[in-house]
Amino acid sequence: MPAAPLDLDQLQTFISIADFGSFTRAAEEVHRTQSAVSMQMRRLEERVGKPLFEKDGRTNRLTEDGERLLAYARRLIRLNRETLAAFDDASLEGHIRIGTPDDYADRFLPEIMARFLRSNPRVELSVVCEPTANLVEQIKRGHLDIALITHDDARGSEVVRREPLLWVSSMNHEVHQEDILPLALGRPSCLWRRTACDVLDQMNRDYRIIFTSWSATVIMAAVLSGLAVSVLPECALRPGMRILGESDGFGALPDCRIGILRGHSSQPQIVDALARHISESLDNISVVPPAAEESGAHFDFAGVAYGRGKRLRPSQMLPGW
Secondary structure (H helix, E strand, O other), X not given: OOOOOOOHHHHHHHHHHHHHOOHHHHHHHHOOOHHHHHHXXXXXXXXXXXXXXXEEOOEEEEOHHHHHHHHHHHHHHHHHHHHHHHOOOOOOOEEEEEEEOHHHHHHHHHHHHHHHHHHOOOEEEEEEEOOHHHHXXXXXXXXXXXXXXXXXXXXXXXXXXXXOEEEEEEOOOOHHHOOOEEEEEOOOOOHHHHHHHHHHHHOOOOXXXXXXXXXXXXXXXXXXXXXXXXXXXXXXXXXXXXXXXXXXXXXXXXXXXXXXXEOOOOOHHHHHHHHHHHHHHHHHXXXXXXXXXXXXXXXXXXXXXXXXXXXXXXXXXXXXX
């Protein structure tokens, strides 16, 4: 006899308890009594045959099995929402213009677009890939509805993700040991460029910028070929790169903050929906490859994994192609 399907209402309550850490708060969120919520969780535990919660002071902490179920529960609830949206005649419809630097497009856009278009199949997306400074200007001119940019306090964007900004070089070359450090960086308006130069100036390290481009592909090519050192956020790392740290003579860099900037759109409902999908997608995406010395397997940079990965360590090598 096939197993009975899981109850989506129970899963939604389970997610609320995990998010709030409290049966009482979750009961308010799902508009049920606390006793009803407790009964739902007893039935869910009976259904999966595993304890899902354990007490931790006044809060309810997920067990290891509870953590495992949570990932599946979120996906099931999301799929249910997307399925209903696909058959909703009143679903969002229209055209929206989104901008992002190519650093982020490669890592984040596949997941963002897939999630959004599954939930909003009647919306057409136009994507522009340009540097953050250009995207900010296009937002001001009304040429874009929303942009995923490198956050700067002066730009007023909403921060949706933080990542380490890292010094990187080629794992097959020693260019970082040259007396006058060769650099590959963005245009003078690039925030990462200004940050890198400030850190090197504070270290009294001699350097020379030999490649300037707003294309992440060009910068990465200069790094991987062993011609220059650069700074990249964790999401932009590629196989064959080496992360440089204090032991290599490089000072710490501030985190890269990724933000959403909204324009004055005639379709604010679609912009709000896309902004929500961007935030949810970036919260789920893990872009950290496994340590080379901890895993001999080839890491699929083209794939998108869920959950949080391990942070990379300075001087760590990323497996080559």
